[in-house]
Amino acid sequence: MxxxxxxxxxxxxxxxxxxxxxxxxxxxxxxxxxxxxxxxxxxxxxxxxxxxxxxxxxxxxxxxxxxxxxxxxxxxxxxxxxxxxxxxxxxxxxxxxxxxxxxxxxxxxxxxxxxxxxxxxxxLNRRYAPVYQKVKEQYKDKCPDVVIAQKNRNGTEYRATLENAIHVIDIMRWLCGEAVSVEAQSIFTNPEYEDLVTAQIKFNSGSVGMLVASRTAGQWIEKLDVYGDYNSAFVYAPDYVTLVNPKNEVTTTMTPLACGWARVEDKMGFTQEVHHFIECVIxxxxxLTNAADAYKTHELIHEILVKAGLPGLE
Ligand SMILES: NC(=O)c1ccc[n+]([C@@H]2O[C@H](COP(=O)([O-])OP(=O)(O)OC[C@H]3O[C@@H](n4cnc5c(N)ncnc54)[C@H](O)[C@@H]3O)[C@@H](O)[C@H]2O)c1
The missing domain is CATH 3.40.50.720 (NAD(P)-binding Rossmann-like Domain)
Structure with missing residues (x-):
C-alpha cells in the first residue's frame, strides 16, 4: 500500500x-x-x-x-x-x-x-489558478509589452499592499521577468493602512507593468489586461479570461463545464497549489512558488512601497 x-x-x-x-x-x-x-x-x-x-x-x-x-x-x-x-x-x-x-x-x-x-x-496561489495559467500559456514564449494589474478591495488591513497586491505583483513577475526600475504613488492618512498604491514597473524583458491597488473601490476586484505580440488577454479573476488575437476572441468562463466543479478553491488555484506542494514533497x-522565487516578489513590493512614500519591508 x-x-x-x-x-x-x-x-x-x-x-x-x-x-x-x-x-x-x-x-x-x-x-x-x-x-x-x-x-x-x-x-x-x-x-x-x-x-x-x-x-x-x-x-x-x-x-x-x-x-x-x-x-x-x-x-x-x-x-x-x-x-x-x-x-x-x-x-x-x-x-x-x-x-x-x-x-x-x-x-x-x-x-x-x-x-x-x-x-x-x-x-502565491494565483499562479495555479486556471484564468492566470491561460494567460501564461499565451505569453510563454514572449513576454507581453504591458501588463495592467488591478487588486482592489476595501481597506481594513494593516499593510494592504503586502497582504493583497502581492498576488498580482507576483503574476506580473511571472509574466514579465525581474524588475529593473519602479515609479510609484500612494494616497494615505495612516501609512500602514494605505488607501491607494499605483506603480509603473520596467522589467528586464522590456515589459512594462502598471499596478493599481485601491482600498476605496468599495468592492473586491482583481483584473489583468495584457497586451503584446498582437495578442491580448483579459482576466476578471477568478471567473473569466478572454484571449484575443487578430482573428479570434475566446472567453473561458470558470463554470462547471470549463473547470470541473466551479468551486472557489479550484478557481483561485488553492486546490492545485496544495496538490503541487505534496507532489514536490514526494x-x-x-x-513553482518556492521561497527563493517568492522572496523576489517581496523585494519588488518593498521597492514599490518605498517609491510610493510608504514604509518598506525593513
Ligand atoms: N492566498 C490567499 O489568497 C489568502 C487569503 C486569505 C488569507 N491568506 C493568508 O492566510 C494567513 C491566515 O489568514 P486568515 O485569513 O486565515 O486569518 P484568520 O485570522 O482567519 O485565521 C488565523 C488563525 O490563526 C490563529 N492564530 C492567530 N495567532 C496565532 C498564533 N500566534 N499561533 C497560532 N495560531 C494563531 C487564529 O486563532 C486563527 O484560527 C495569512 O498569512 C493571510 O495572508 C491568504
Whole structure:
C-alpha cells in the first residue's frame, strides 16, 4: 500500500477552511496527523469538520508529532517563527503569503530552508489558478509589452499592499521577468493602512507593468489586461479570461463545464497549489512558488512601497 504523507497544520482560521483543509482532506495519499492553533475553539471546529488525528493549542507539543511536512496558515506576523522551527525540525513547509513582514526575516526563512535542504513553498496561489495559467500559456514564449494589474478591495488591513497586491505583483513577475526600475504613488492618512498604491514597473524583458491597488473601490476586484505580440488577454479573476488575437476572441468562463466543479478553491488555484506542494514533497522537486522565487516578489513590493512614500519591508 502507498505510504501516506503525514501532514501537520498550523493555524485553523479562514484560509485553512477555504483552501488547505478541504484540499488535503480530499487527497487519498494524505493523513492530517496534527493541527495546532492558539484558539481551542478553532481546534475544536476544525476537528469536527475534518479528519485530523490530534489537535493542539501548544506549538511545543504539536511539533513533537511525527510529520513529513507542515502548512503554516496563521497571520503573517507569526510565519517567521513557526516556519523556522518547522524547517529546523526537518520538515518541508508550505506557508501562506507573505513570507514575513520584513525582507530580513523573509531571507532568513529562505536560507533556513536551503541550509536544511527542505522545501519551502509560498501560497502565491494565483499562479495555479486556471484564468492566470491561460494567460501564461499565451505569453510563454514572449513576454507581453504591458501588463495592467488591478487588486482592489476595501481597506481594513494593516499593510494592504503586502497582504493583497502581492498576488498580482507576483503574476506580473511571472509574466514579465525581474524588475529593473519602479515609479510609484500612494494616497494615505495612516501609512500602514494605505488607501491607494499605483506603480509603473520596467522589467528586464522590456515589459512594462502598471499596478493599481485601491482600498476605496468599495468592492473586491482583481483584473489583468495584457497586451503584446498582437495578442491580448483579459482576466476578471477568478471567473473569466478572454484571449484575443487578430482573428479570434475566446472567453473561458470558470463554470462547471470549463473547470470541473466551479468551486472557489479550484478557481483561485488553492486546490492545485496544495496538490503541487505534496507532489514536490514526494518527488523532491522545487515548487513553482518556492521561497527563493517568492522572496523576489517581496523585494519588488518593498521597492514599490518605498517609491510610493510608504514604509518598506525593513
Ligand atoms: N492566498 C490567499 O489568497 C489568502 C487569503 C486569505 C488569507 N491568506 C493568508 O492566510 C494567513 C491566515 O489568514 P486568515 O485569513 O486565515 O486569518 P484568520 O485570522 O482567519 O485565521 C488565523 C488563525 O490563526 C490563529 N492564530 C492567530 N495567532 C496565532 C498564533 N500566534 N499561533 C497560532 N495560531 C494563531 C487564529 O486563532 C486563527 O484560527 C495569512 O498569512 C493571510 O495572508 C491568504
Amino acid at each position: 502507498e505510504k501516506k504523507i503525514r501532514v501537520g497544520v498550523v493555524g485553523l482560521g479562514n484560509i485553512a477552511h477555504i483552501a488547505e483543509l478541504p484540499a488535503l482532506s480530499e487527497m487519498k495519499n494524505i493523513e492530517i496527523v496534527a493541527a495546532f492553533d492558539i484558539s481551542q475553539e478553532s481546534v475544536d471546529i476544525a476537528m469536527s469538520k475534518y479528519k485530523i488525528l490530534k489537535g493542539f493549542t501548544s506549538f511545543d507539543e504539536f511539533i513533537e508529532e511525527d510529520m513529513d511536512c507542515a502548512f503554516v496558515l496563521t497571520p503573517k506576523q507569526t510565519h517567521h517563527e513557526y516556519v523556522i522551527r518547522l524547517l529546523k525540525r526537518g520538515l518541508d513547509v508550505f506557508t501562506e503569503k507573505p513570507l514575513a513582514l520584513t525582507l530580513k526575516e523573509s531571507k532568513e526563512m529562505v536560507e533556513e530552508a536551503e541550509k536544511n535542504k527542505k522545501l519551502l513553498m509560498v501560497g 518527488n523532491r522537486t522545487v515548487p
